[in-house]
Each structure stands twice: as C-alpha cells, then as structure tokens.
Amino acid sequence: xxxxxxxxxxxxxxxxxxxxxxxxxxxxxxxxxxxxxxxxxxxxxxxxxxxxxxxxxxxxxxxxxxxxxxxxxxxxxxxxxxxxxxxxxxxxxxxxxxxxxxxxxxxxxxxxxxxxxxxxxxxxxxxxxxxxxxxxxxxxxxxxxxxxxxxxxxxxxxxxxxxxxxxxxxxxx
Numbered sequence: 001x002x003x004x005x006x007x008x009x010x011x012x013x014x015x016x017x018x019x020x021x022x023x024x025x026x027x028x029x030x031x032x033x034x035x036x037x038x039x040x041x042x043x044x045x046x047x048x049x050x051x052x053x054x055x056x057x058x059x060x061x062x063x064x065x066x067x068x069x070x071x072x073x074x075x076x077x078x079x080x081x082x083x084x085x086x087x088x089x090x091x092x093x094x095x096x097x098x099x100x101x102x103x104x105x106x107x108x109x110x111x112x113x114x115x116x117x118x119x120x121x122x123x124x125x126x127x128x129x130x131x132x133x134x135x136x137x138x139x140x141x142x143x144x145x146x147x148x149x150x151x152x153x154x155x156x157x158x159x160x161x162x163x164x165x166x167x168x169x170x171x172x173x
Contacts, residue, residue, distance in 0.1 A: 002030045021049040021063075036091075041071035057110030067100040077140050089138045098128035114163040124153040 009023035027043035049063035073094045078084030106120035127150050132143040160172045 002032065004028045016055070017053055019051040019053070021047070021051075023047045036074050036076055039072045039074050042069070044068045054110075057108075059108040060106070062105040063103070065100070065102040067098075067102070069096075069098045069100075071096050087139075089135050090140060092132060092134045092138075092140060092143070095131045095133070096128065098126060100124060100126040116161045118157070118159045120155075120157045120159075122153070122155045122157070124151070126151040 005025075005027050007023070007025040009021060012020040014020075023046070025043070025045040027041075029038075029041045031038055031040065045065065045067045047063060047065040049061065051059065051061040053059045073096070074091060075094070076085075076091050078087060078090040084090060102122070102124045104120060104122045106118060108116065108118040127148055129148045130146055132145060134140045134142060157173065161169050162171075163169045
C-alpha cells in the first residue's frame with residue numbers, strides 16, 4: 001500500500017470566552033501491487049467548530065463535519081480451472097462512495113460542588129452507493145445494482161461525574 005495523508009487544523013481564539021476551529025484531512029491509499037481486493041481508497045474531511053466558555057464554567061459549543069469516502073475493489077468469479085482462473089473477463093469491480101454529514105451541539109453547566117454534567121446531541125446522516133461492473137463480453141451475468149444505503153443516527157447524551165476523592169470518581173451516562 002502507498003498512503004498519502006494530510007491533516008490540518010486551525011484554532012482561532014479571539015478572546016478567553018471564544019474558540020473557533022477549522023480542520024481538514026485528505027487520504028489516498030493505492031494498492032498497485034494487488035491484482036484483487038481493494039485497489040484504491042480516498043477520504044476527505046472538513047469540520048468547523050465553535051466553543052463559548054464563561055469564567056463561571058459554563059461551556060456551550062457545536063461542530064459540523066463533512067466526510068467523503070470512495071473506494072474501488074476488484075474481484076474474480078470462476079472456478080479453479082485454468083480457463084476460468086486466468087480469464088480477465090471474469091473480473092468484476094465494486095466502486096463505492098459514501099458522504100457523511102455530522103452535527104453536534106453540547107452544553108456543560110458550571111460545576112456544582114464536586115459534580116460535573118455535560119449534555120450533548122449528535123446527528124449524523126450518511127448516504128452510500130456501490131456500483132458493480134463487469135468487462136464487456138464477460139461470461140458473468142450482469143449484476144443487479146443495489147439502491148443507495150442511508151444511515152441516520154441521533155443521540156442525546158447526559159453524562160455526569162462526581163468526584164468522590166481527588167483520585168476516584170463515579171460516572172453516570
């Protein structure tokens with residue numbers, strides 16, 4: 001595998017109360033010495049976030065992430081006979097793509113005593129596709145294309161932690 005990867009993040013802190021962040025990432029994997037299996041994959045990410053933190057301990061924030069993934073896989077159909085095993089017309093490919101939108105908001109009120117609480121809501125929506133292809137003139141029956149796949153996730157979290165001692169805490173989620 002040959003991997004090229006880049007990630008970067010910028011944080012802007014205009015005051016003690018505000019923090020703004022932006023990040024991006026690129027990923028490309030090539031499997032040039034593999035005749036079958038995953039041939040290449042790519043990934044792109046981008047995110048924006050903002051946090052508001054008061055001296056009293058109140059924290060409010062939110063973030064948005066965009067992710068895009070793609071991959072190409074090559075496979076072979078046939079028995080072990082030399083005629084089928086070595087026939088490139090029996091190769092087939094799966095070209096996959098997925099896009100994800102992820103949003104999160106969160107709040108943490110000031111500590112009360114030795115107890116901390118955090119509330120958060122996460123929403124994610126993903127859509128993926130797979131396109132199957134065979135070479136022209138292939139003896140393989142043309143594959144039926146599958147519909148796009150959707151995934152939606154919503155989560156509401158309430159997390160609490162109470163410090164029993166300086167080295168021991170009890171948590172609830």
